[in-house]
Amino acid sequence: MKNYKLIETKYIDEVTSNVSVYEHINTGAKVLTLENHDNNKAFGIGFRTPPEKGNGVCHIVEHCVLSGSKKYRTKEPFMDLIKSSLQTFLNAMTFPDKTIYPVSSRNKKDFYNLMDVYLDAVFYPMIHEEEKIFLQEGWHYELENKDDELKYNGVVYNEMKGVYSSSENIVADGITFALHENSSYGVDSGGDPKLIPSLSYEEFKNYHKKYYHPSNSYIYLYGDLNMEEALDYIHENYLKDFERQEIDSKVILNDELKETKDVEITFSASKEEMKGNVDYLAQGWTIGYQDNKMDVFMRDFLSELLIDAQAAPLKKKIFELGLAEDVYAETSSSLPLDLSIVLKNTDADKKDEFVKVLRETLEDLVKNGIDRDFLQATLNKFEFIFREGGGTQKAIIYYIRALNSWLYDSSPLDSLFYNDVIEEIKSKIDDGFVEKYIEEKILNNNYSVVLSARPELDKNEKQDEELRVELQNKKENMTDEEIEEIIRKTKELDEYQSNEDSDEAKATIPSLEIEDIDEKVTHYDMEEDEIEGIKLIKTPRDTNGIVYTTISTEISHVEKSDLEKVQTLVALLGLIDTENYSYEELNNEIYKATGGIGFYPTIYVDSNDNDKFSIRLNIKMKSTSDNVARGLEIIREITENSKFDSKKRISELLFILKSRYESTILQSGHQVIASIVKSYYSKTSDLQSHLGGIDYYNFLKELTEDFENKFDGIKSEMEKIYHELFHRDDLIISLTGDIDEINNLKPEYEKYINSLKSEKYERVNYDFKPNNKNEGIYTTSNVVYVSKGYDLSKLGLDYKGDIVVLQNILNSSYLHNEIRAKGGAYGAGVSVGRNLEMATYSYRDPNLTNTLKVYDEIGEYIRNLKISDEELKNFIIGSLNAFDPLLSPAQVGDINLSRYITGLKEEDLEKSKKEALATSIDGLKSYADIFDKAMNENYFAALGSEKIIKDSQKIFKEVKSLK
Template identity: 55%
Template sequence: MNNKYKLLEEKYVEEVASLVKVYEHTKTRAQVLVLSNDDENKAFGIGFRTIPKDSTGVAHIVEHSVLSGSKKYTTREPFMDLIKSSMQTFLNAMTFSDKTIYPVSSRNEKDFYNLMDVYLDAVFYPRMYEKKEIFLQEGWHYEIDEETDELKYNGVVYNEMKGVYSDPQNIVSDIMTFNLHENSSYGIDSGGDPSVIPSLTYENFLDFHKKLYHPSNSYVYLYGNLDMDKALNYIDENYLSNFESEDVDSKIILNEPFKEQKIVHDTYSASESEMGENKDYLTYSWCLGKSTDKLDLFMRDFLSELLIDSESAPIKMALLKANLAEDIYAETSSSETLDLSIVAKNTEVSKIDEFKNIVESTLRDVISKGLNKDLLKATLNKFEFAFREGGGVQRSIIYYIRALNSWLYGENPIDALEANDMIKDLNSKIDSGFFEKYIEEKLLNNNYSLITAVKPELDKSKRQDEELKKKLQEYKNSLSSEEIENIKREQKELVAFQMTEDSPEDKKTIPSLELSDISETITHIPREEIDTDFSKIHLNEHDSISWIKVLLNEQFTNSISYVTILFDSSHLKSEELQNYSLLTDLIGKISTDKYSYEDLDNEIYKTMGGFTINPTSYSDYERSGMLYQYASLKFKVLDEKLGDALKLINEIVQNSNLTDKNRIKELLLIEKSDIESMILQNGHSIATETVKSYYSSQGAYNNTVNGLGIYFYLAELLDNFDERWEGFKSSIISIKEKIFNKHNLIINFTGSRETLNNNLDNFKTFVNNLNNEVYSEGLTSMHSNIKSQGFTTSANVQYVSKGYDLSKLGLEYNGSLSVLGNILSTDYLHNNIRAKGGAYGAGVKFTINSDILTYSYRDPNLKNTIEVYDNMDKFLEELNLSEDELKNYIIGTMNSFDPLLSPSAKGDLNLVRYISHLSEEKMSQFKNEALNTTLEQLKSYAPTIKKAMDENYLCVIGGEEVIKENSSLFNEIVNLKR
């Protein structure tokens, strides 16, 4: 590397299977971390320590804005251009409380260099200095509503954070963090508080970037099978060498540790229907130290699982047994300070003393009596397993974030990547009292702690909205006519900026691949159906035969076996489906004949790396309308423990005790809490799935067992649990016998052939223990009579979806539809719903099953968004693309046909293809259809898209006031919070 970089350390790190080198750039002192390995997925990242001084969200807004054009890449949004046109396997940016990072990855080296260069130019030379409109769009701006003449705020980050501040769990998390670190760098919201964001000026926004986005404050990362010297020289010659070293003041300010525990009371907003008993939160938080201490960093995460999150965690068990809350979970920080919090959700603030006493007495018991050794072994095994798996499909990005846990704070990044020796050392200390002493010092005797009590406040956000409206109206009244005209002019200029198409010259600045760089085939994933001596079972005296399928997906998995066992559930009646769904939430978390549920959880994680069971459905690609229904039991295990795992799973499926009323109610309350959290955090996905349930048999089935259908059923069941218990118990006992049946069984194995062969007898024993009774066919298809619904919450934003089955309009899926989805999502919908409308995101999916499903995310609008969907056909009719533009859109869809997958995900995909009769040849055909897409073909879809939108299948999850104002759009309005 000549004198461009100084090598600080070099070491092979087993946990990341890489030769790791730590450098400092000689001229600028930029920090550089390199992980060289044989991974075809190549990654780059650059990050900066970004410490805000207030809650204006400046770090977050800068993150959005730097990707909106740069010196070399002069389109309006190079980030979206890359999304639509590159073969990226990861492309994003993230703002944390003390850092902002810009990671990318691609399997194609040319594409990798394109992505890296766009990101480097973006962070160092953004166009936001010349284009104030970028700040106005991404941050905030004034708007005067054309219909009401009201003055209001709009902006992408502003609306995103309105959504964040609508979620009680996010609010509680902020209350904990800001009070634990008051008057410090962590006592403010780097994402932005919507009430404070509009105080950020354009000048302060630019100053923040000017000060902190400098190589001397940067953390550069490279990963994969790359010529690292070439990549490092490229970064130096094109970017770092253009700067001089500077002393950047990005110091993190920490508050003094508390001398005595602090107690804080606060509120979150709720509508009238969301008020009531058991709606409060109680939390107990500690700061354990700093993430620069390798042991403390590991132990903080370890204790969160050991004491709080696992099914046998002593604090969780004690609080649930006392009926103190409906759900208990841990929260941890991602900052220099190591925060650990216990959150009790759906409780009563009046129980604060009892909550505190139970937590502390449980800790005292743990210290005096000692931790359960099996719990310690099981928890250490979870962590060892996670490191052996290597972070999954996005491991390259996870390693970067993990390294920053020590690197950002001046310590060696390698420390945060290594864990094996520490886990080995901690295993040797299980009988030494080390863990108990650590808990005593870091938790029980730690005065740097906080208790918070947060309860709902009726219409708090509505009142705040009204106050804001009043404030804005008063401000508007204070303005001269000239000042009002200036706002309108700036608003029009912003819209013009947003809707002006990039010039051909600007478009040419965006680097791209050629179609010749793309393989016409998809990656072959080997799959083999294994013939075994237990694959045939006799049904009756007439010698009818049922087949058990055993599928091998041979992959290198680092000595881990991934197993999916599919139990046929097609014989269940429609009235059994919801209890069947709830049964799958219980199995593995309740006692069996041999184990209490606490011991079972320990046994599962001593033996395996994970165990789940879920209702699953597959549609048949070759036979329209054919639906296959299964209970999908999945587990992962070290190869040498596969036999033990199958014995334990046999105990679980055969001998689970479904008569423990209290434990079952505990688990159902937790499941309800989890769904409620998912609705607010993943509302766009739930909205699209709900739309699909209106017109699709599979959609209706999935909604019944996994969607809002199960949520409403569960809420009603829990409201009347004592009266319904006996019937529910009888039902789930009966369903368990029906489900764990050997007929039509499929075993999908991903791992080594040798391991499977060595365990065929173990699989045979497992199968032979299953129920052999034959059941008549149950449900064949499901249909919904509903066409459009509005689900009301106290949120300040909406999730809006429309959709339909294009095959019902005569259009079967073709690969070119994926290209169309790319164009509509990254151009038309992005420009109109996100850039112009201020939503955090929007898009449309065309599925292989011929669905069209639109969605918006954290969207301030409703009616306007629907109008945008309804005008997609007009956009298509007027669509005009050059050959180059079309080529880029085509390239941007290629990963959808041949995605980046972990070994276990390859096995999962093979299973879907096997059951759905979707061959690799068919997928290659779709890919070729996409590669050969023409403009005329895309335009020809306009009439069908119009017909689909005219069907008006609509689902909106959002604010009560907005949905009721637009009640004419819905067949039914339903209050979502129960």
């Protein structure tokens, strides 16, 4: 490789790759390659991008560079690739000090196309010639008519309004900004919505010019690539055209705090939320920096050991004293290694008690030592994490992990292998290494912040009103010419967004040909076997020595009114005492022997008949083969001997569960609102809502609000259900791993099967009546999540593979353009399952009624669809991963089990794939009437901003608070 200088090379077991580090000779671009046998090829390019202000410039540049470039002339090549590529990952991410652009694909030609588009995007973006890209993705004034209110709009602006609506995000930022004031980490790289409108177009362009240069780049290649060929391609097509520059992208650090800093902040809360203890308390420390490998590992290890694990001593003490309903760790993704313990739903007046408890508990651990079983169990948990790699997207995760040291001028290899660190800790564990580390890095560390956060009634609404008045005053002080200029720019931006790319521009986007596509789907070997009349599903995969076990039992005998209790019960299993172990001891036994044991109610729908389904309880365990027997013993202990008599412990767990559900609802509002709409019209989605959706959250909320009075009743009901869940009737065991090891383990599974009682339970006939509740559910968010949908099978439609192509067209063209590009939402889409349950969704959306209007006009859009044969081909190709997604070894086992239960066969998927490949314009247009009918059924809901929802409350049947 004549254009690159080899810095170091090594085979690393943890990533099963030959790892090499290079420097590009002309430019100084840094290069990392991971060469292996994985056919999922990955590329990434990243830049060190320290924020200079909180105006979001790093984040906005990340969005904008993917909106057209020198070679690729469409408005949004990123979306064109989403439409037309076989990509298995395609995204860009802004971190506190870096911006990265990773892609992956299993198809070599597609991989090179993706890599080229991304390289052209970052080095030669169209942003320097087209301001409207900045206006759309960043921020702009919006004014359509002279008498309208002046507003701000923009994708990043609205995204960050959503982020700043979350009290957890506000608390996390509060800790970080206090620890790192006057540094690169003292401002938000994502952008503070109050500061984003201060960013000028010129400052935005200059930021790109400064930092997006090969001399400041970190290039990554992964997979079964010819690395020399790939690196030559990058040199010949891009790097050779640049000269080395000295770029000052150094991260600025603040002086370390000499004494603990006290910080008080507020967050917005509604009238309903002000009624309870919704305060936060936190203490955070900077315990080191990314250039110390032991500190890197120990920061994450301590967050688990002290706070997040079920037997974590700090968590245990907090709950013992009743200081909070939830407690969790926060860690940074930056040069300083921050570790924080956060109390949620607490009383901020207990700050002194909280700090005292932390210190006394840690002092006791240092003095008397940490339980050795607990230490060993936690270390084993981390070993499993590294043994598993990064799961489905390991190619991308390895890139991010490497940057943890690479970005700060240390070797990227330091972040890719940890066995040496784990072995060092193991060798010192009995000498008090962990206790001494806690003493040095936490107890004797004044580089610390204590934060309290209190709710402020309708803070978001007050700020929105202040902004409205500010913009009103601004408008009143504008000349007629200035107002006309904003109206003109608003109109021009709308025209820019509405106009189709020219045929010439479209032709610049690289694409595959239909001949490049295999009509087959990936074949996954599966062997059927039996033990004692029980079906055994075996999936041979290379799992790095892990055996994945799923024990699946039919539980469709449970009454609908008891489904929430089932979910509550299984959420407690493994976390409460049993006859032979306290919950702390049980935690240790689980993680000394396994990588985890979990219990998951799952609904499987028959692939040929949507009205046929089964509710099953899946017990999932991952372990090495030599520990399978012990793992099965622990499962028996949990399923036979769990005790439900500790009111205090169960109360703690349920309050944590409620808190985590609330966080999920706010972080994944688009998924939540789509599931709510589907529960209005679908029996299985309604059941799923009781097993973990919004109905379960409401059950949990009511239970925790009156737990003292309800405990005896719920305990009795759970105990009855518990004794009816674990049996041999219709039992299926699924095993994934080395086939010889699996076969050798059959006697252990036989022993487990023989321990189960043989009971027959009558299946319940679940009643369901569709009901378009049309709810508006408000939270403290500044944005909304909006969904509308219906069951297309009820309108006479049969599933056909071309509907996946239609879904791609709607998501990447119509909904993206109308709701994201024009409307300013962070995202939008529609999902249609094989069972034809359809739901639209929007994400961090500033609009409600207009979004519903866009949904209502889907049918009309389909009816008038105008795309060329070339565009149709690209949409078809971009849809095909739906039939053949990228899967981790564990997921392959899950897929084989699911296909066995539902009756879905490989040939069914291939039939659908062929139907997708044969998609025609006329076939797509035939769906127009179905979508019209579906929208006319009028099943919709919205979640989010109280103001936005109440401003449109006439359209809802019920408006209510989430809490």
